Amino acid sequence: MTNLINFVNNTKSLNMKYLNLTKMFATVAISSVIFTACDKAKVATPLGDNGQTLVKILGGGTPAAVAKKPVDFVATPTKVLAIELRRDIPSETELNKTMVVTVKDDTAAVRAANPGYLRMPSSWYSIQTAGTLPSAVGGNYTFTFAPGEYAKEVYITIPNATLLDPSSLYAWGFTVTTADANGKISTQKSVVVEIGAKNNYDGVYAVTGPVVDDLNADLVQWNKPTFADPFPQANGGAWELHLITSGAASCTMFDNTIWGDFFHPLNVVSSGGNSGYGTFALIVNFNPANNAVSSVTNYYAPAANTRQAALDPSGVNAVQGNKDILIKYFMLQPSLVPAPPNIRVRFDEKWKYIGSR
Numbered sequence: 001m002t003n004l005i006n007f008v009n010n011t012k013s014l015n016m017k018y019l020n021l022t023k024m025f026a027t028v029a030i031s032s033v034i035f036t037a038c039d040k041a042k043v044a045t046p047l048g049d050n051g052q053t054l055v056k057i058l059g060g061g062t063p064a065a066v067a068k069k070p071v072d073f074v075a076t077p078t079k080v081l082a083i084e085l086r087r088d089i090p091s092e093t094e095l096n097k098t099m100v101v102t103v104k105d106d107t108a109a110v111r112a113a114n115p116g117y118l119r120m121p122s123s124w125y126s127i128q129t130a131g132t133l134p135s136a137v138g139g140n141y142t143f144t145f146a147p148g149e150y151a152k153e154v155y156i157t158i159p160n161a162t163l164l165d166p167s168s169l170y171a172w173g174f175t176v177t178t179a180d181a182n183g184k185i186s187t188q189k190s191v192v193v194e195i196g197a198k199n200n201y202d203g204v205y206a207v208t209g210p211v212v213d214d215l216n217a218d219l220v221q222w223n224k225p226t227f228a229d230p231f232p233q234a235n236g237g238a239w240e241l242h243l244i245t246s247g248a249a250s251c252t253m254f255d256n257t258i259w260g261d262f263f264h265p266l267n268v269v270s271s272g273g274n275s276g277y278g279t280f281a282l283i284v285n286f287n288p289a290n291n292a293v294s295s296v297t298n299y300y301a302p303a304a305n306t307r308q309a310a311l312d313p314s315g316v317n318a319v320q321g322n323k324d325i326l327i328k329y330f331m332l333q334p335s336l337v338p339a340p341p342n343i344r345v346r347f348d349e350k351w352k353y354i355g356s357r
Contacts, residue, residue: 054088055101055179056186064109064173064190068356069156070198073166073245077159082127082193083174085152087145087183099145099181101152105134106173106190113192117171120195124163128155140177156195164197166245167254171195196357201286201319202245204256204357206238209349211266215336219275221349222258222265239265242357246283252299253282262299264347277345279303280331291319296329306335308342315348323353 059065060083071078085103089095110117119137127133130152131143143152154174164170175190196202211221223237239258243251258265258274262281265274279300287294298309308331311317315328331345 051090052182052184053090053094053097053099053179054186055099055176055183056086056088056188057103057174057176057191058084058086058188060174060176060186060188060191062187062189064106064113064175064192066113066192066194068194068196070196070202070356071158071161071164073161073164073197073199073248075160075162077157078161079128079155079157080193080195082154082156082172083191085143085154085176087150087179088186089150094182095150096147097181098147099179099183101143101145101176101180101183102178103131103141103143104173104175104177105138105141106175106192107138109173109175109190110171110192113171113173114169114194116169117192117194118165118168120164120170124160125156125158128157129153141174156193158195161197164195166197166202167252169194169196197245198357199245199248199251200288201249201251201284201325202243202357203323204354205241205243205325205351206354207241207349207351208238209347211349212346213344214346215344218269219266220269222267222274224267238352240354241351243284243351244357247285249286249288251284251286253284255281277307277331279305280307280309282309282329284327286319293317293319293325293327296327306333308332308334310341312346312348325351325353327351 059067069080069082071080085101087099129141131141131154134140141154145152156172172193173190174193176185179185208223209221211219213219222239240256242254242256244254246252252262253264255261255263255265255276259276263276263278264280265276268275280303281299283297283299284293285295286292293311296309296311298307301308310330310332312328312330316326317328319325328348330343330347332342333344334342337344
Protein backbone atom coordinates (compact mmCIF):
# COMPACT_ATOMS: atom_id res chain seq x y z
CA MET A 1 0.00 0.00 0.00
CA THR A 2 2.83 2.36 0.88
CA ASN A 3 4.53 1.61 -2.43
CA LEU A 4 1.31 2.39 -4.32
CA ILE A 5 0.96 5.74 -2.56
CA ASN A 6 4.60 6.58 -3.37
CA PHE A 7 4.07 5.65 -7.03
CA VAL A 8 0.99 7.88 -7.29
CA ASN A 9 2.83 10.80 -5.62
CA ASN A 10 5.83 10.36 -7.90
CA THR A 11 3.55 10.24 -10.94
CA LYS A 12 1.81 13.48 -9.84
CA SER A 13 5.22 15.09 -9.38
CA LEU A 14 6.32 14.04 -12.85
CA ASN A 15 3.03 15.26 -14.32
CA MET A 16 3.48 18.65 -12.60
CA LYS A 17 7.02 18.93 -13.94
CA TYR A 18 5.74 18.01 -17.38
CA LEU A 19 2.98 20.61 -17.14
CA ASN A 20 5.43 23.25 -15.96
CA LEU A 21 7.81 22.35 -18.80
CA THR A 22 4.94 22.50 -21.28
CA LYS A 23 3.93 25.94 -19.99
CA MET A 24 7.53 27.12 -20.32
CA PHE A 25 7.79 25.87 -23.92
CA ALA A 26 4.45 27.45 -24.69
CA THR A 27 5.66 30.77 -23.33
CA VAL A 28 8.83 30.55 -25.40
CA ALA A 29 6.81 29.63 -28.47
CA ILE A 30 4.43 32.55 -27.96
CA SER A 31 7.39 34.90 -27.49
CA SER A 32 8.97 33.57 -30.65
CA VAL A 33 5.76 34.15 -32.55
CA ILE A 34 5.57 37.71 -31.23
CA PHE A 35 9.18 38.47 -32.15
CA THR A 36 8.79 36.77 -35.52
CA ALA A 37 5.65 38.80 -36.15
CA CYS A 38 7.59 41.97 -35.31
CA ASP A 39 10.36 40.98 -37.73
CA LYS A 40 7.85 40.31 -40.48
CA ALA A 41 6.24 43.69 -39.88
CA LYS A 42 9.63 45.41 -40.36
CA VAL A 43 10.31 43.53 -43.58
CA ALA A 44 6.88 44.43 -44.91
CA THR A 45 7.35 48.16 -44.30
CA PRO A 46 6.64 49.75 -47.70
CA LEU A 47 9.48 51.33 -49.65
CA GLY A 48 9.04 54.68 -51.31
CA ASP A 49 6.56 57.26 -50.05
CA ASN A 50 3.37 55.83 -48.52
CA GLY A 51 3.33 52.97 -51.00
CA GLN A 52 4.11 55.12 -54.05
CA THR A 53 6.92 54.48 -56.50
CA LEU A 54 9.67 57.12 -56.19
CA VAL A 55 11.34 58.20 -59.44
CA LYS A 56 14.83 59.72 -59.17
CA ILE A 57 18.22 60.21 -60.79
CA LEU A 58 21.01 58.60 -58.77
CA GLY A 59 23.09 61.35 -57.21
CA GLY A 60 20.53 63.98 -58.18
CA GLY A 61 19.20 66.86 -56.15
CA THR A 62 16.96 69.92 -56.00
CA PRO A 63 18.42 72.19 -57.28
CA ALA A 64 20.49 70.15 -59.67
CA ALA A 65 23.57 68.37 -58.36
CA VAL A 66 26.71 68.69 -60.49
CA ALA A 67 28.33 65.43 -61.60
CA LYS A 68 31.89 65.89 -62.88
CA LYS A 69 32.83 63.43 -65.64
CA PRO A 70 36.30 64.31 -66.93
CA VAL A 71 37.50 62.48 -70.02
CA ASP A 72 41.05 61.77 -71.17
CA PHE A 73 42.46 64.11 -73.79
CA VAL A 74 42.77 61.37 -76.41
CA ALA A 75 41.57 60.76 -79.96
CA THR A 76 39.99 57.38 -79.17
CA PRO A 77 36.27 57.05 -78.25
CA THR A 78 35.29 57.59 -74.62
CA LYS A 79 31.91 56.45 -73.25
CA VAL A 80 30.59 58.16 -70.12
CA LEU A 81 27.63 57.13 -67.94
CA ALA A 82 25.76 60.45 -67.74
CA ILE A 83 22.80 59.47 -65.55
CA GLU A 84 21.05 56.45 -64.09
CA LEU A 85 17.29 56.89 -63.82
CA ARG A 86 15.66 54.73 -61.12
CA ARG A 87 12.23 53.86 -59.84
CA ASP A 88 12.17 52.74 -56.19
CA ILE A 89 9.17 50.43 -55.93
CA PRO A 90 7.14 49.61 -52.78
CA SER A 91 5.92 46.18 -53.90
CA GLU A 92 6.12 43.53 -56.57
CA THR A 93 2.74 44.68 -57.84
CA GLU A 94 4.13 48.16 -58.56
CA LEU A 95 7.26 46.71 -60.15
CA ASN A 96 5.10 44.77 -62.58
CA LYS A 97 3.44 47.95 -63.83
CA THR A 98 4.49 49.75 -67.00
CA MET A 99 5.64 53.31 -66.20
CA VAL A 100 6.45 56.19 -68.54
CA VAL A 101 8.88 58.84 -67.28
CA THR A 102 9.93 62.07 -68.99
CA VAL A 103 13.26 63.79 -68.36
CA LYS A 104 13.89 67.32 -69.58
CA ASP A 105 17.05 68.41 -71.39
CA ASP A 106 17.37 71.14 -68.76
CA THR A 107 19.38 74.02 -70.21
CA ALA A 108 18.16 76.33 -67.41
CA ALA A 109 19.68 74.02 -64.77
CA VAL A 110 23.00 74.15 -66.67
CA ARG A 111 23.02 77.97 -66.70
CA ALA A 112 22.10 78.09 -63.01
CA ALA A 113 24.92 75.69 -62.09
CA ASN A 114 27.59 77.62 -64.04
CA PRO A 115 26.97 80.34 -66.65
CA GLY A 116 30.37 79.49 -68.12
CA TYR A 117 29.35 75.98 -69.21
CA LEU A 118 29.28 75.40 -72.97
CA ARG A 119 27.00 73.25 -75.08
CA MET A 120 29.13 70.72 -76.93
CA PRO A 121 28.65 70.78 -80.71
CA SER A 122 26.42 67.88 -81.71
CA SER A 123 29.02 66.50 -84.13
CA TRP A 124 31.45 65.93 -81.25
CA TYR A 125 29.32 63.44 -79.31
CA SER A 126 26.44 60.98 -79.44
CA ILE A 127 23.92 59.82 -76.84
CA GLN A 128 22.94 56.20 -76.25
CA THR A 129 19.85 55.27 -74.24
CA ALA A 130 16.85 52.97 -74.34
CA GLY A 131 14.62 56.05 -74.20
CA THR A 132 13.46 58.45 -76.90
CA LEU A 133 15.84 61.38 -77.45
CA PRO A 134 14.72 65.04 -77.50
CA SER A 135 13.87 66.35 -80.95
CA ALA A 136 15.54 69.67 -80.12
CA VAL A 137 17.68 71.33 -77.45
CA GLY A 138 15.54 71.81 -74.34
CA GLY A 139 13.18 68.98 -75.28
CA ASN A 140 12.32 65.76 -73.40
CA TYR A 141 13.70 62.26 -73.14
CA THR A 142 10.94 59.64 -72.77
CA PHE A 143 11.60 56.39 -70.94
CA THR A 144 9.23 53.42 -70.72
CA PHE A 145 9.86 51.06 -67.82
CA ALA A 146 8.56 47.61 -68.75
CA PRO A 147 7.25 45.30 -66.00
CA GLY A 148 10.21 44.21 -63.88
CA GLU A 149 12.50 47.09 -64.99
CA TYR A 150 13.70 49.57 -62.39
CA ALA A 151 16.66 51.39 -64.05
CA LYS A 152 17.43 53.23 -67.28
CA GLU A 153 20.80 54.70 -68.29
CA VAL A 154 21.94 57.55 -70.51
CA TYR A 155 25.45 57.37 -71.97
CA ILE A 156 27.45 60.04 -73.80
CA THR A 157 30.14 58.90 -76.25
CA ILE A 158 32.87 61.30 -77.37
CA PRO A 159 34.76 59.87 -80.37
CA ASN A 160 37.67 62.34 -80.21
CA ALA A 161 38.23 64.35 -77.01
CA THR A 162 41.12 66.28 -78.59
CA LEU A 163 38.47 68.36 -80.41
CA LEU A 164 37.38 69.78 -77.05
CA ASP A 165 38.80 73.07 -75.79
CA PRO A 166 40.72 71.98 -72.64
CA SER A 167 40.16 75.40 -71.05
CA SER A 168 36.38 74.99 -71.33
CA LEU A 169 33.79 72.84 -69.59
CA TYR A 170 30.78 71.35 -71.35
CA ALA A 171 27.52 70.35 -69.67
CA TRP A 172 24.11 68.74 -70.07
CA GLY A 173 21.14 69.08 -67.71
CA PHE A 174 18.71 66.26 -66.85
CA THR A 175 15.56 66.82 -64.74
CA VAL A 176 12.71 64.38 -64.15
CA THR A 177 9.44 66.15 -64.98
CA THR A 178 6.68 63.51 -65.11
CA ALA A 179 6.02 59.92 -64.04
CA ASP A 180 2.72 58.10 -64.60
CA ALA A 181 1.35 54.91 -62.99
CA ASN A 182 1.12 56.50 -59.53
CA GLY A 183 4.79 57.51 -59.59
CA LYS A 184 6.10 60.31 -57.38
CA ILE A 185 9.10 62.42 -58.40
CA SER A 186 11.84 62.39 -55.76
CA THR A 187 13.81 65.43 -54.61
CA GLN A 188 16.76 63.64 -56.26
CA LYS A 189 15.37 64.66 -59.61
CA SER A 190 17.99 66.85 -61.31
CA VAL A 191 21.64 66.51 -62.39
CA VAL A 192 24.02 68.67 -64.42
CA VAL A 193 26.68 66.51 -66.07
CA GLU A 194 30.00 68.35 -66.56
CA ILE A 195 32.52 67.06 -69.08
CA GLY A 196 35.99 68.47 -69.67
CA ALA A 197 39.01 67.06 -71.47
CA LYS A 198 41.67 66.46 -68.83
CA ASN A 199 44.92 64.59 -68.41
CA ASN A 200 46.31 63.17 -65.16
CA TYR A 201 47.96 66.46 -64.16
CA ASP A 202 44.98 68.73 -64.71
CA GLY A 203 43.64 70.18 -61.45
CA VAL A 204 43.64 72.90 -58.80
CA TYR A 205 46.85 73.59 -56.86
CA ALA A 206 47.93 75.92 -54.03
CA VAL A 207 51.25 77.59 -54.89
CA THR A 208 53.88 78.56 -52.30
CA GLY A 209 57.65 79.03 -52.36
CA PRO A 210 60.15 81.81 -53.02
CA VAL A 211 60.27 83.95 -56.14
CA VAL A 212 63.53 85.91 -56.58
CA ASP A 213 63.63 88.65 -59.23
CA ASP A 214 67.25 89.63 -59.85
CA LEU A 215 66.20 92.98 -61.35
CA ASN A 216 63.43 93.95 -58.95
CA ALA A 217 63.58 92.63 -55.36
CA ASP A 218 60.25 94.39 -54.68
CA LEU A 219 58.44 91.60 -56.57
CA VAL A 220 57.89 88.39 -54.57
CA GLN A 221 55.59 85.39 -54.44
CA TRP A 222 51.94 86.30 -53.91
CA ASN A 223 51.23 85.37 -50.26
CA LYS A 224 48.24 87.22 -48.88
CA PRO A 225 46.04 85.08 -46.56
CA THR A 226 42.74 86.43 -47.89
CA PHE A 227 41.22 83.29 -49.34
CA ALA A 228 39.35 80.51 -47.58
CA ASP A 229 41.10 77.26 -46.77
CA PRO A 230 42.92 75.35 -48.10
CA PHE A 231 44.85 78.22 -49.72
CA PRO A 232 46.19 80.12 -46.66
CA GLN A 233 49.50 78.52 -45.74
CA ALA A 234 51.93 78.88 -42.82
CA ASN A 235 54.03 81.38 -44.76
CA GLY A 236 51.12 83.79 -45.17
CA GLY A 237 49.09 82.49 -48.09
CA ALA A 238 49.04 80.72 -51.43
CA TRP A 239 47.60 81.51 -54.81
CA GLU A 240 45.22 79.25 -56.67
CA LEU A 241 46.82 77.68 -59.72
CA HIS A 242 44.77 75.84 -62.28
CA LEU A 243 46.69 73.46 -64.51
CA ILE A 244 44.61 73.26 -67.67
CA THR A 245 45.11 70.37 -70.08
CA SER A 246 46.78 71.47 -73.31
CA GLY A 247 47.86 68.05 -74.55
CA ALA A 248 48.00 64.41 -73.58
CA ALA A 249 50.81 65.13 -71.08
CA SER A 250 50.97 68.92 -70.90
CA CYS A 251 49.16 71.66 -68.96
CA THR A 252 49.05 75.46 -69.00
CA MET A 253 49.37 77.70 -65.93
CA PHE A 254 46.24 79.74 -65.10
CA ASP A 255 46.07 82.21 -62.18
CA ASN A 256 42.65 81.87 -60.54
CA THR A 257 43.44 84.21 -57.61
CA ILE A 258 44.31 87.71 -58.92
CA TRP A 259 44.09 88.02 -62.69
CA GLY A 260 41.87 85.16 -63.80
CA ASP A 261 44.15 84.67 -66.78
CA PHE A 262 47.29 82.91 -67.98
CA PHE A 263 49.74 84.78 -65.72
CA HIS A 264 51.96 84.28 -62.68
CA PRO A 265 50.70 86.63 -59.89
CA LEU A 266 53.09 88.59 -57.65
CA ASN A 267 53.05 90.65 -54.50
CA VAL A 268 54.69 94.11 -54.38
CA VAL A 269 56.57 94.36 -51.08
CA SER A 270 56.76 98.17 -50.90
CA SER A 271 53.07 98.80 -51.49
CA GLY A 272 51.48 95.49 -50.52
CA GLY A 273 49.68 95.56 -53.85
CA ASN A 274 49.26 92.95 -56.54
CA SER A 275 51.27 92.52 -59.69
CA GLY A 276 52.20 89.79 -62.11
CA TYR A 277 54.49 88.84 -64.96
CA GLY A 278 52.59 89.78 -68.07
CA THR A 279 52.97 87.60 -71.15
CA PHE A 280 54.46 84.91 -68.93
CA ALA A 281 52.77 81.65 -67.96
CA LEU A 282 54.12 78.13 -68.06
CA ILE A 283 53.23 75.32 -70.37
CA VAL A 284 54.40 72.32 -68.32
CA ASN A 285 55.35 69.13 -70.12
CA PHE A 286 55.31 65.88 -68.15
CA ASN A 287 56.84 62.48 -68.74
CA PRO A 288 54.02 59.96 -68.08
CA ALA A 289 56.55 57.14 -67.64
CA ASN A 290 57.92 58.57 -64.37
CA ASN A 291 55.74 61.68 -63.73
CA ALA A 292 58.76 63.94 -64.01
CA VAL A 293 58.45 67.50 -65.32
CA SER A 294 60.38 67.13 -68.56
CA SER A 295 60.34 70.77 -69.70
CA VAL A 296 58.58 74.14 -69.45
CA THR A 297 57.94 76.80 -72.10
CA ASN A 298 56.26 80.20 -72.09
CA TYR A 299 52.60 80.13 -73.12
CA TYR A 300 53.13 83.50 -74.87
CA ALA A 301 56.38 82.67 -76.68
CA PRO A 302 57.63 84.32 -78.72
CA ALA A 303 56.90 87.31 -76.51
CA ALA A 304 57.71 90.87 -77.60
CA ASN A 305 59.47 91.46 -74.25
CA THR A 306 61.60 88.33 -74.93
CA ARG A 307 60.37 86.49 -71.80
CA GLN A 308 61.00 82.77 -71.97
CA ALA A 309 60.73 79.83 -69.54
CA ALA A 310 63.30 77.18 -68.69
CA LEU A 311 63.44 74.36 -66.16
CA ASP A 312 65.98 74.62 -63.33
CA PRO A 313 67.71 71.19 -63.33
CA SER A 314 68.65 71.55 -59.64
CA GLY A 315 65.00 71.07 -58.64
CA VAL A 316 63.08 67.87 -57.90
CA ASN A 317 60.82 68.72 -60.85
CA ALA A 318 58.38 65.85 -60.42
CA VAL A 319 54.88 64.90 -59.36
CA GLN A 320 54.85 63.37 -55.87
CA GLY A 321 52.84 60.36 -54.71
CA ASN A 322 50.15 62.64 -53.23
CA LYS A 323 49.92 64.53 -56.59
CA ASP A 324 51.78 67.59 -55.26
CA ILE A 325 54.32 68.99 -57.72
CA LEU A 326 57.78 70.22 -56.72
CA ILE A 327 59.21 72.46 -59.42
CA LYS A 328 62.05 74.93 -59.96
CA TYR A 329 62.23 77.06 -63.10
CA PHE A 330 63.51 80.35 -64.52
CA MET A 331 62.04 83.28 -66.36
CA LEU A 332 64.62 84.33 -68.97
CA GLN A 333 64.56 87.82 -70.44
CA PRO A 334 67.45 88.42 -72.87
CA SER A 335 66.33 91.99 -73.63
CA LEU A 336 67.08 92.98 -70.01
CA VAL A 337 69.65 90.31 -69.08
CA PRO A 338 71.76 89.94 -72.22
CA ALA A 339 74.48 87.78 -70.64
CA PRO A 340 73.76 84.04 -70.94
CA PRO A 341 71.91 82.22 -69.49
CA ASN A 342 69.69 85.38 -69.45
CA ILE A 343 68.05 84.50 -66.10
CA ARG A 344 65.95 87.26 -64.58
CA VAL A 345 63.66 85.40 -62.13
CA ARG A 346 64.14 82.19 -60.13
CA PHE A 347 61.10 80.19 -58.95
CA ASP A 348 61.30 77.43 -56.33
CA GLU A 349 57.71 76.31 -55.82
CA LYS A 350 55.50 73.68 -54.30
CA TRP A 351 52.19 73.15 -56.06
CA LYS A 352 49.99 71.46 -53.49
CA TYR A 353 47.26 69.41 -55.15
CA ILE A 354 43.82 70.48 -53.95
CA GLY A 355 41.46 68.62 -56.26
CA SER A 356 39.95 68.41 -59.71
CA ARG A 357 39.21 71.56 -61.64
